[in-house]
Amino acid sequence: MGSPCCENMDCTAHSPLYISHPYTDPRTERLDKTDDIQLPYSLLGLPERGWPGVYLPCYNRLDLEENPWVPRMTEAPASAAPSSRTPEPSLPSTNPDQDPPPETEECCLEQVHTMVVGEVLKDIDTACKLLNITPDPLDWSCVHVQKWLLWTEHLYRLPQVSTMFKELMGRDLCSMTEADFRQHSSQFGDILYAHLDIWKSAAAMKERCPPDDSKSAADDDSWSDVMCNCPSQPIHLWQFLRELLLKPHNYSRCIRWVNKEKGIFKIEDSAHVARLWGIRKNRPAMNYDKLSRSIRQYYKKGIIRKPDVSRRLVYQFVKPVW
DNA sequence: TATCAGGAGGATG
């Protein structure tokens, strides 16, 4: 039986907008790239639109078996998403005949809501750092819009759609309706619209909430503070790599720790990492050949080296600082 | 064939 989700689809990779789950060893998982890009909002019992906060466009990629709390959400709206799995006895049910304690259900939903929102905000924050853009789409320049589009293409493995949205500022993008998006891209306009909607919702939330409130959802690593709130700060390759490494739930499919204590990491998908770096640096021609050359420049500087036992695509930070 | 090592020159901030 096993885990049908992760055996058959790319549950976690490349999406900064899905719920975190415990690290899973990619060696035990297939690296297939199923292009399942539908947005089944109703699966978790969430409204298609207007849920106070955010939407979850990629949670169909979640590793439901490994995420301890996600099943609670999937079981509840079982009527909306028929499942062959047996619900756990303690799980809340939407069946009105069984009238579960309302406070428990509300409390549970509240907790889930908080967690989901926190994770989504965190992931947007990560994407902002990696892309060097601000979280609020309204502030985006044309370049920022293109970056975000490239990123979204990459997340959902869309064909080139960014070319259909040329010369658009963030505020132009935000004023577009779903129909407008569909006009630009009949096939993927709705995905882009939904994804943008998440960002808009998140930005609106941040505006409503005082900065302290977002602290619970803020990064647990001190290092990210270095990059935080410095959108114009140039990023070094080693910093970028570490940012990816510190988000294993998002990027472990392309780069992961081999030995975190020793700072040894492995690039699992060289082309992918190179592409991410290229997006970040506005270098569309970036490839692993060039990226690895830049990594090798760090040898002399004592920032990165090859581990004692040299292996392909495996490098080591000389001075671990976490 | 992909990766690795490193030289060299150029672009950029």
Place this chain on the structure above:
DNA sequence: CATCCTCCTGATA
């Protein structure tokens, strides 16, 4: 000037 990009040759797994 530091950093990275780009292109290159040659070696290795």
